[in-house]
Amino acid sequence: MAYKHYILVCGGTACESNKGAELFNRLNAEAEKQGVKDQVQIVKTGCFGFCERGPIVKVLPEDSFYVSVKPEDAQEIIAEQIIKGREVKRLLYSDDETAVKKDILAVEDIPFYQKQFRVVLRNCGAINPENIDEYIAREGYAGLERVLFEWNQEQLIEEVKKSGLRGRGGAGFPTWLKWDLARKAVGDVKYVICNADEGDPGAYMDRSTIEGDPHSVIEGMITAGKAIGSNQGYVYIRAEYPLAIERLKIAIDQAREYGLLGKNILNSGFDFDIEIRLGAGAFVCGEETALLTSVEGARGEPRPRPPYPALKGLFGKPTVLNNVETYANIPQIILNGAEWLSSIGTERSKGTKVFALGGKIKNTGLVEVPMGTTLREIVEEIGGGIPNGKRFKAAQTGGPSGGCIPAKHFDIQIDYDNLTAIGSMMGSGGLIVMDEDNCMVDIAKYFLDFTVDESCGKCTPCRVGTKRMYEILERITNGNGKPEDIGKLEELGYYIKENALCGLGQSAPNPVLSTLKYFKDEYEAHINDKKCPAGQCKALLNYEILQDKCKRCSVCVRVCPTGAIEGTVKNPHYIHTEKCIKCGACKEKCKFGAIVVR
Amino acid sequence: MAMSLDDLRKLREAKKTDLRKREAEGKEMQVIVGMGTCGIAAGAKQTLDAFIKGLEAHNLVDSTLVRQTGCMGLCHSEPTVEVVVPGMPTVIYGKVDEKVVNEIIQKHLIGKELLSGYILDKPAADILGAK
Numbered sequence: 081m082a083y084k085h086y087i088l089v090c091g092g093t094a095c096e097s098n099k100g101a102e103l104f105n106r107l108n109a110e111a112e113k114q115g116v117k118d119q120v121q122i123v124k125t126g127c128f129g130f131c132e133r134g135p136i137v138k139v140l141p142e143d144s145f146y147v148s149v150k151p152e153d154a155q156e157i158i159a160e161q162i163i164k165g166r167e168v169k170r171l172l173y174s175d176d177e178t179a180v181k182k183d184i185l186a187v188e189d190i191p192f193y194q195k196q197f198r199v200v201l202r203n204c205g206a207i208n209p210e211n212i213d214e215y216i217a218r219e220g221y222a223g224l225e226r227v228l229f230e231w232n233q234e235q236l237i238e239e240v241k242k243s244g245l246r247g248r249g250g251a252g253f254p255t256w257l258k259w260d261l262a263r264k265a266v267g268d269v270k271y272v273i274c275n276a277d278e279g280d281p282g283a284y285m286d287r288s289t290i291e292g293d294p295h296s297v298i299e300g301m302i303t304a305g306k307a308i309g310s311n312q313g314y315v316y317i318r319a320e321y322p323l324a325i326e327r328l329k330i331a332i333d334q335a336r337e338y339g340l341l342g343k344n345i346l347n348s349g350f351d352f353d354i355e356i357r358l359g360a361g362a363f364v365c366g367e368e369t370a371l372l373t374s375v376e377g378a379r380g381e382p383r384p385r386p387p388y389p390a391l392k393g394l395f396g397k398p399t400v401l402n403n404v405e406t407y408a409n410i411p412q413i414i415l416n417g418a419e420w421l422s423s424i425g426t427e428r429s430k431g432t433k434v435f436a437l438g439g440k441i442k443n444t445g446l447v448e449v450p451m452g453t454t455l456r457e458i459v460e461e462i463g464g465g466i467p468n469g470k471r472f473k474a475a476q477t478g479g480p481s482g483g484c485i486p487a488k489h490f491d492i493q494i495d496y497d498n499l500t501a502i503g504s505m506m507g508s509g510g511l512i513v514m515d516e517d518n519c520m521v522d523i524a525k526y527f528l529d530f531t532v533d534e535s536c537g538k539c540t541p542c543r544v545g546t547k548r549m550y551e552i553l554e555r556i557t558n559g560n561g562k563p564e565d566i567g568k569l570e571e572l573g574y575y576i577k578e579n580a581l582c583g584l585g586q587s588a589p590n591p592v593l594s595t596l597k598y599f600k601d602e603y604e605a606h607i608n609d610k611k612c613p614a615g616q617c618k619a620l621l622n623y624e625i626l627q628d629k630c631k632r633c634s635v636c637v638r639v640c641p642t643g644a645i646e647g648t649v650k651n652p653h654y655i656h657t658e659k660c661i662k663c664g665a666c667k668e669k670c671k672f673g674a675i676v677v678r
Numbered sequence: 679m680a681m682s683l684d685d686l687r688k689l690r691e692a693k694k695t696d697l698r699k700r701e702a703e704g705k706e707m708q709v710i711v712g713m714g715t716c717g718i719a720a721g722a723k724q725t726l727d728a729f730i731k732g733l734e735a736h737n738l739v740d741s742t743l744v745r746q747t748g749c750m751g752l753c754h755s756e757p758t759v760e761v762v763v764p765g766m767p768t769v770i771y772g773k774v775d776e777k778v779v780n781e782i783i784q785k786h787l788i789g790k791e792l793l794s795g796y797i798l799d800k801p802a803a804d805i806l807g808a809k
């Protein structure tokens with residue numbers, strides 16, 4: 081029976097947790113009930129990236145793009161569109177700004193997608209990740225023809241070299257070079273490892289890539305295996321990603337069944353298989369040497385480099401270790417050619433990068449853009465700008481290892497080198513937007529708190545140093561900062577960067593150092609004036625009643641949970657600062673705007 | 679079943695057709711079947727089925743998008759089908775049964791010729807403009 085309609089339901093973690101799974105079941109149930117089960121294929125796909133407006137449903141061939149779809153809407157979608165061929169207008173994506181339902185708008189015209197260019201996420205939202213046939217239909221495993229039958233190892237690595245691909249896991253190391261080192265390294269056994277630990281808080285592109293298109297990662301790993309002469313791969317993924325693990329397992333099983341993994345792949349004589357290793361969710365285990373130790377079955381602690389994993393990696397054998405997104409790029413490079421990828425991006429950063437947009441932004445979600453796209457384009461055009469008419473203050477990239485990009489660099493073209501030059505870094509792709517209400521000292525403290533928690537404790541600079549820095553920040557935000565604290569933070573920061581054992585410690589001071597570089601005045605306001613300019617640090621806030629605006633209604637007196645406000649109807653009200661716990665209840669309830677925070 | 683390279687290629691070609699049916703991208707020709715109550719009552723479902731099968735049989739899945747729409751206001755001549763082919767006037771055919779479907783595919787979509795007997799209308803300017 082031929083299908084007349086296709087309903088693609090987002091099966092990413094964000095939509096699933098927003099009743100996406102129930103919606104999927106309801107659509108199936110309604111199709112059955114209304115007798116059109118054989119006319120519509122309902123497919124659960126990977127993440128569409130537009131998580132802010134999830135759950136997302138796309139109906140083909142009309143290309144109707146529905147947002148915020150609820151399980152209750154299933155009945156109408158089936159009854160109207162599948163049976164009568166009419167779009168459900170009220171569910172169509174609409175642009176808040178213009179308040180028009182753009183029912184003739186193609187998906188490509190939605191501003192969120194317009195500036196995007198999807199290489200890694202090309203299949204996410206388009207195919208059913210649990211069905212290998214759909215991947216194959218979209219040129220999946222087509223690159224293997226060249227990889228296994230036409231090219232030798234040198235040619236393969238040369239192609240990756242020409243493409244200019246650099247590692248997407250953070251540091252941006254040239255992928256071909258790693259592969260070439262591992263190829264030349266002497267060893268009876270070699271390994272290929274995929275780093276899917278993704279510990280950066282706020283980043284989830286690796287999870288979504290595996291959830292939405294697991295075979296692209298598998299194909300990338302097979303290619304790496306051939307390039308270096310390895311027959312065994314491992315995917316190291318954190319146990320907190322159950323959906324991704326599930327889909328990866330299904331994908332590996334299906335690939336094995338088709339003979340795309342295992343012995344003698346496609347009768348080429350090449351053997352390669354992949355196993356999954358689960359991590360317990362420690363940030364340090366994303367660092368490559370700690371990851372290797374963890375895969376070996378020991379406690380995930382880093383070791384000094386060199387030797388680099390390419391020469392002495394897993395069980396002391398030559399090992400290529402790449403990030404999920406790096407592998408997902410490979411099949412596209414093999415298929416479309418190195419020149420194709422190198423035509424995208426900037427001089428020294430080729431291709432695209434996926435970012436997890438979060439923070440003070442309208443369209444939170446996953447976006448993939450060509451390298452060299454400006455921060456402004458990402459925030460204003462794709463992200464839809466900052467809500468509530470607030471001003472852009474800074475963006476944090478690279479999470480706890482990265483730094484902030486202040487408003488004066490809003491037009492920076494994002495690539496590896498430009499970000500490093502201004503004291504931030506690409507990182508794995510978290511991009512957190514901050515507005516005028518964010519206190520930069522508080523942000524730095526947040527990230528440092530994370531690293532203090534996640535420091536494995538093996539080396540002193542990281543274990544003790546980050547803790548001391550954190551204490552200083554805590555002192556500053558509590559109003560006990562001393563003028564010499566800024567100098568101390570800088571000194572400690574540079575010391576830790578130089579002396580920590582692994583990348584975790586070496587990058588831990590970055591959020592502090594970069595906020596100090598661009599927002600020193602905020603630190604000084606906390607220390608010298610005991611004020612938090614953004615109004616975030618509770619200890620430095622004072623609630624006050626503006627007597628000329630106060631109508632003496634006594635609402636605030638009644639809502640104050642600690643009895644800190646004195647006053648009766650028609651008589652002046654006062655806040656007793658020593659009793660005030662700064663909960664903000666009075667300010668929220670005051671109709672006259674008479675309560676201010678200073 | 680472990681596949682050979684050839685098996686993989688064959689599987690890809692077979693599955694590609696399935697997947698291409700979903701997509702609108704790159705398809706220049708459109709067949710739009712009126713699926714209002716009137717159309718369905720007159721047999722539009724069979725018409726739609728016939729198109730989907732016929733396009734596949736003639737290898738037109740890659741170039742033709744099959745869509746449904748509501749009542750086009752020509753209820754006396756249902757099932758109605760609008761055919762859009764670049765470089766040709768957009769026309770609406772009436773009383774399109776399975777036999778006419780095959781003629782539309784052979785003559786209009788492949789032969790680039792209009793089927794004189796069944797043309798009802800070129801859509802009025804406002805309908806054209808509304809697209």
Ligand SMILES: Cc1cc2nc3c(=O)[nH]c(=O)nc-3n(C[C@H](O)[C@H](O)[C@H](O)COP(=O)(O)O)c2cc1C
Binds near residue numbers: 246366
């Ligand atoms: C503390 C720390 C955490 C890291 N976490 C990750 C991670 O979650 N995922 C990742 O791919 N790389 C992570 N890295 C980078 C890896 O060490 C390694 O450079 C990367 O996986 C190499 O892959 P690539 O060349 O494809 O980028 C981390 C590094 C450090 C220092």
